[in-house]
Amino acid sequence: MHHWLRHISLPSYSPDTDVKSIEKFFVHHVEYTLARYRGNINQMGAYRALAMSVRDRLIERWKDTQLYFKKNGVKRVAYLSMEYLIGRSLQNAIVNLGLEENFSAAMKNLGYVLEDLYEQEADAGLGYSGLGRLAACFMDSMATMDYPAWGYGLRYKYGMFYQKIKNGCQFEYPDYWLENGNPWEVERLDIMYPIHFYGTCKMEMVDGKPHMAWYPQQKILAVAYDTPIPGYLTYNTLNLRLWSAQPSKEFDLDQFNSGDLYSSLGDRSHAERITAVLYPNDSSFEGKELRLKQQYFMVSATVQDLLRRFRESKRQLTDFPELVCVQMNDSHPTLAAIELLRILIDVEGMSYDESYKVICKSFSFTNHVVARSNLEKWSIELMEKVLPRHMHLIYEINHHFLQQVEKKWPNDQGKLTHMSIIEESPERYVRMANLAIVICHSVNGVTEIHSEMMRTEVFPDFFKLWPERFLSITNGVTPRRWMLEANREMSDLITKWLRTPSWTLNLDLLSDLARQSDVGSLQKQWSLAKHINKERLAGYIEKTLGLKVSPESLFDVQIKRVHQYKRQLLNIIYVIHRYTTIKSMTIEERRKVTPRVVIFAGKAAANYAIAKSIIQLINNVSVVINNDKNIGDLLKVVFLPNYCVSLAEIIIPAADLSQHISTAGTEACGTSAMKFAMNGSIILGTMDGSIVELSKEIGETNVFTFGTRAYDVPSRRSAVRNGEWGVDSRFEAVLSVIERGDFGSHDFAPLLNSLRYGNDYYLLSVDFPAYVEVQDNIDAAYKIPNLWNKKSILSTAGSGKFSSDRSIKQYANQIWKIKPARRSGPISVSAER
Ligand code: Z16
Known part of the structure; x- marks a missing residue:
């Protein structure tokens, strides 16, 4: 059997990658794989036919690679x-094949928008x-x-x-x-x-x-x-x-x-x-x-x-x-x-x-x-x-x-x-x-x-x-998905200013941006790219929640699993404090406030009651603040439902500021901070997990860090437990407005109890004053565009170490003792088999 198969040659099944061939393969899949008429194909059908066309191009490479490993x-x-x-996977596959331009053109010729088809995928x-x-x-x-x-x-x-x-x-x-x-x-x-x-x-x-x-x-x-x-x-x-x-x-x-x-x-x-x-x-x-x-x-x-x-x-x-x-x-x-x-x-x-x-x-x-x-x-x-x-x-x-x-x-x-x-x-x-x-x-x-x-x-x-x-071995993230695919605007800029596209394979090259971080025209283009990404996110927020937010505001983001140790609760307590502070201001004073959109997303484990009531609190606070005519664009609070990878790809490129505020010594790493830094978002964080190394690479003066250091956590915990820690009155004031029912009738007692009576295991009350102070510094910095843009560029410039390519190289050399085995490209069918 095997012997006879060798003599069969397949019609063009080493799929060509030019625009015309892509169109043909697409129509082939519409008619033969999906068994539909080409005149009658919806977006989902088009996505599926497109995905099949991409898959054909992967399958051959994939089989050849396995054979190559085996033979060697x-x-x-x-x-x-x-x-x-x-x-x-669709965009990732097309980008990794280096074919986004051709696929985009082919789809356009057939009346589709490639990006819209990406959105069809679950x-x-x-x-x-x-x-x-x-x-x-x-x-x-x-x-x-x-x-x-x-x-x-x-x-x-x-x-x-x-x-x-x-x-x-x-x-x-x-x-x-x-x-x-x-x-x-x-x-x-x-x-x-x-x-x-x-x-x-x-x-x-x-x-x-x-x-x-x-x-x-x-x-x-x-x-x-x-x-x-x-x-x-x-x-x-x-x-x-x-x-x-x-x-x-x-x-x-x-x-x-x-x-x-x-x-x-x-x-x-x-x-x-x-x-x-x-x-x-x-x-x-x-x-x-x-x-x-x-x-x-x-x-x-x-x-x-x-x-x-x-x-x-x-x-x-x-x-x-x-x-x-x-x-x-x-x-x-x-x-x-x-x-x-x-x-x-x-x-x-x-x-x-x-x-x-x-x-x-x-x-x-x-x-x-x-x-x-x-x-x-x-x-x-x-x-x-x-x-x-x-x-x-x-x-x-x-x-x-x-x-x-x-x-x-x-x-x-x-x-x-x-x-x-x-x-x-x-x-x-x-x-x-x-x-x-x-x-x-x-x-x-x-x-x-x-x-x-x-x-x-x-x-x-x-x-x-x-x-x-x-x-x-410090974790890393792939710059292909998290920069090249999620943030085309900024990626094109980086290629232009580094005069090479090869940073996507050697992320250390980003450090050269630091040298240019003061250049006015770079700063201008950089903040424009950020603005475009913010508009895209604002559009998504309006579409999902019916809420309008201004892209001129500072986009302040915390997206991750909802957990007590990650302290979304500290963030929302501060938001309430900020809200009451603004409310007590004169019109004159309000002019000096930096407008912010505070964005949350994250899931809580289904059986984790406290985490779920943190989500409840964030949402209740957002209802009150977003509907307060008195506040307008000075403060908006957004909770985006169903946090997932594709949502992260929209949010991260649009963040001005990202929060990573776990109690020091509780987050093993935290990989999202790396993605934010790569996308020019400035870090607000505690000296925990990845933030320690990020702040070293980016420079301590370019990130905003605060709070108890890991080595001080045990002694502060015991001070809290023994009632020896004097709680900040502003913190107490927030707890009492929640208790009073200003943010809905939901029973927040268990949540409040987790912060009182010596129960504050994650030290929210301890770190609150430092958190307020660092937030003030952030407001001041955002008012000076040169300074802010520079920090933003330096965040990207300092993130080269956090490519997963570097992590994998370390695993390969230090633990696995394996070497790359690169298959150079297609070999003609007869030669191979
Ligand atoms: C998990 O996602 C992590 C730790 C763990 O024990 C179990 C799961 Cl499912 C996370 C860490 O919490 C996080 O800090 C780290 O960045 C991530 O693993 C990858 O190392």
Whole structure:
């Protein structure tokens, strides 16, 4: 069969990229893929036909890239993540192919506006927050820099919930992102693995040796869905393989035999439930059985896939680490290492010691958690039920590990208790981060300050035992999506002033803008670009909320998950203070006020009551202020519903100021600040996570920082707890107007109580005076356009370090030890195959 296929040549299926060919392919997809008439195609239909035309161009590159990696026998990295917050793909694919001009012209010839078609696409929201978006940026950088890499994750049917606001309150709706089909995935029914759960283990004798056998009770199939990830201006195209759960035929055999057809069909949907919905698992942790099954489902399918591909190399399994390394995005995929250990020992018959060496050499772990109480841990009872064999192996690993601890610190019960992979009391748990540190050769934090906290506060004993394992790699974001695609106005300006477009591949070049930051004409063009972006956002605000805002005002933005530690509450308390202050002013005084539009967006976890009442408060405050004729354009408050990647792409380029005001020592990184800085938005922040490094790069005098430093947090917390901290009267005044009911009848008592009676854990009352002061400085700076524009240009100029290309290079050199493998371009069909 294979032999005959070789002689078939395909008609022009190495798709041309000129305008005329693009038009032809588009019409082809309208007529043959969508089976519609060309005279009768709506915007959604046009988007789908266009996406298919783009996809054709990706598929060829993608297959060729995989073949190229295979033929060259290069070492690869597998990036394992429970989340990929991708957003839209159409513009990204077209831009990365370098074909935006041609596609735009082709669509125009056919009567469409390319940008309008971009808007038709649903976001792929397969993630909750920074961790998922990081994985998506990393895929873009790995592809762009030609690294041999694979992404692995889950194909959730429902992504991050859709947020609606009614009467100021958040409501969650399912996000069925696949409703109009997904042109970016290829279903691979030929790539399917069995995944087992539950059952029992028995010790058996095999060839005279004791051998542990697992008799699982449930079998579910994992089917691969592949998404091509195009690199920017390279032929290389990577694969993101997402697993979807499907019932296996054997699954319900017994029930079929007993004639109970309907209950067996019920079980089918039970199997599919594993990848039905993304788990709400933001920085805090919830130990639900379904989530554990999701995690194991993802890693077991992935490990089987890695082994299958490794076997094609015909090398011994002990060589596995020479060809494959595995990066775990947080501790969520840690069971991947245990699964590989199990297969090596139970299936391949390797010794424990040999198998253990293989996993240690292959695996590495990125930690995103700051507070020890947020570390992932699984109840042993649950683990024993769902994955009995893996639990045995974890005990065995722990046994060997504790011997090492005992050797290093003889008779130190405290060390054993703290470091053990098993938590004994009050209940028994597996500590996943401890497990990950033990079995990996490297563990990294995501900023300098976070990595330092890992060494001194989160895992100090592990650091003493294995200092060489601890690394710091600061996160980054992709400048392609976050500058080139989201902010064309500014990108064109940068290219013009740097006299080269290559900054998109070498973001350090941005630093040259600093030299020119005083040049009047640059400043003028720069603020004009910002103004255009602000008009676009103002249009979006009017369209979604029916509210008019003036693009002349200072756009002050805080967009991120709503969380107490991120302190949106501090922001809105200040807004109320600002409002009452303006109200008490004379007309004369009001003339000096800097008009502001304060913009919020963000989702709260569905079961996080306090976060939801923060959203309620913001919305109630916005109703009062926006309808106060007395205030007009001096102050507007906007809460934009359903924060997601595509909304961030509209908001970020339009921000004059962006807020990153977490209590110092609580945000591991915070990657949005990097996107804002790249887009010339000035930072208002606390010295936490990424802000520490951003302010170093941009220059302390060009960012606005305030508040308690991380090292002072413990002592201030205890002062607050003991009622020794004198609360600012302006802060108290705001709390009492909320209490009085000025902002609606909603019961804000729990929210107010979280700030009073020594409960102010996140130190809002402590940082409030400094926050007011820095806001005054911001108002003053905005009044001097030269000064403000300069700071804005310097923000972009100082953001070069925060490209995810730099992060990925560090991972590749310091942890993965892999090299780029660039496939130069298409090779004629006959030569290749
Ligand atoms: C997450 O998004 C993060 C941490 C975590 O423990 C779990 C999830 Cl789902 C975030 C951090 O909160 C944020 O500071 C950081 O920028 C991001 O991970 C990427 O590292």
